[in-house]
Amino acid sequence: MAVDHFPSAGIRRFGRFNWLGVWTLYRKEVQRFLKVITQTVLAPVVTTLLFLVIFSVALGGTRRVSAGVPFEVFLAPGLIMMAVIQNAFMNTSSSLLVSKVQGNVVDFLMPPLSPGELTFAFVMGGVTRGLVVAAGTGLVMMPFASLYISHLWAVLFFVVAASLLLSLLGVIAGVWAEKFDHMAFVTNFIVTPLAFLSGTFYAVDRLPAPWYEISQWNPFFYLIDGFRYGFIGSASGDLTTGMLLITGLIIALWIISHQIFKKGYKLKA
Numbered sequence: 063m064a065v066d067h068f069p070s071a072g073i074r075r076f077g078r079f080n081w082l083g084v085w086t087l088y089r090k091e092v093q094r095f096l097k098v099i100t101q102t103v104l105a106p107v108v109t110t111l112l113f114l115v116i117f118s119v120a121l122g123g124t125r126r127v128s129a130g131v132p133f134e135v136f137l138a139p140g141l142i143m144m145a146v147i148q149n150a151f152m153n154t155s156s157s158l159l160v161s162k163v164q165g166n167v168v169d170f171l172m173p174p175l176s177p178g179e180l181t182f183a184f185v186m187g188g189v190t191r192g193l194v195v196a197a198g199t200g201l202v203m204m205p206f207a208s209l210y211i212s213h214l215w216a217v218l219f220f221v222v223a224a225s226l227l228l229s230l231l232g233v234i235a236g237v238w239a240e241k242f243d244h245m246a247f248v249t250n251f252i253v254t255p256l257a258f259l260s261g262t263f264y265a266v267d268r269l270p271a272p273w274y275e276i277s278q279w280n281p282f283f284y285l286i287d288g289f290r291y292g293f294i295g296s297a298s299g300d301l302t303t304g305m306l307l308i309t310g311l312i313i314a315l316w317i318i319s320h321q322i323f324k325k326g327y328k329l330k331a
Contacts, residue, residue, distance in 0.1 A: 083175045084183045091187025095153055102153075102191065106145045107198045113141050114206055117263065129265050131294045138207040139290040140262035142199045143224060147257050147282060150192035150228035151235070151249070154184050158236030159245055167329050177323035181233065181316065188229025189222065196221050209293055216292030216301070223308045224285045228253075230315035237322050237329060256282045261290075267298045281311055 095102040118134035126133035161167050170180060203209065211217055231253075239245045260266075260282035266274060277283050284304030291297040323329070 087183035110141045110145045134207040139293045140286045143286045143289045144257045146192040146196045149195045150188045150225040151232040153188040153191040154229045154232030155236035180323045181319045185229040189225040192225030212295040213292045220288040233319045
């Protein structure tokens with residue numbers, strides 16, 4: 063009697079990395095936010111521009127100087143980074159939470175994707191949205207603020223690092239949250255306050271003790287300060303410390319996200 067020989071469970075016939083599967087999930091994540099581009103890209107661009115106009119025009123910012131540059135030039139990079147932070151986080155967190163609420167988590171758990179591949183695809187989707195928002199916001203701000211890139215490496219490093227960091231944080235928050243109230247808590251009481259209190263609208267070196275020392279522990283401060291350095295050529299904090307801290311956080315959050323998908327935390331019944 064003939065015996066059928068089935069391939070052993072876990073054998074991946076597409077190589078060490080499932081490029082097609084990752085590309086498909088990544089494309090789905092990108093198409094998800096592009097289909098509602100008015101909400102996901104245009105809205106934050108307009109909101110950020112309004113912040114710039116209010117602070118630089120309505121409040122007399124054109125006559126103010128901060129960090130040796132006109133206030134609107136100082137303010138614009140911080141606003142761009144704030145938009146990147148919020149939108150990279152929202153992309154991954156909303157995607158995972160909506161999948162859980164709608165009960166279609168199986169759509170990305172069933173395909174032959176490893177935990178690392180799932181992490182990579184979701185995070186790259188968030189990074190893409192963060193970079194798209196950064197580019198759109200920067201282009202719209204040019205007529206209102208004379209932005210000039212002084213250090214391209216700093217601009218690229220910190221905008222990509224911010225997108226990575228917040229996309230990973232969004233993955234963790236999206237898996238942890240069980241309803242939209244939970245996500246609103248993380249957004250309103252963690253992400254937004256850290257972004258607003260990180261030197262977006264002011265130079266932290268003017269803060270009195272102990273607020274200046276406290277600001278040095280805020281990772282969002284280093285993202286905004288480093289990104290602003292790329293434009294104005296001066297920084298309020300130590301760039302090396304910031305780069306090391308952000309890199310360490312990215313690695314730590316990547317490991318946590320990988321373990322979440324590996325163990326199926328709050329994803330598998």
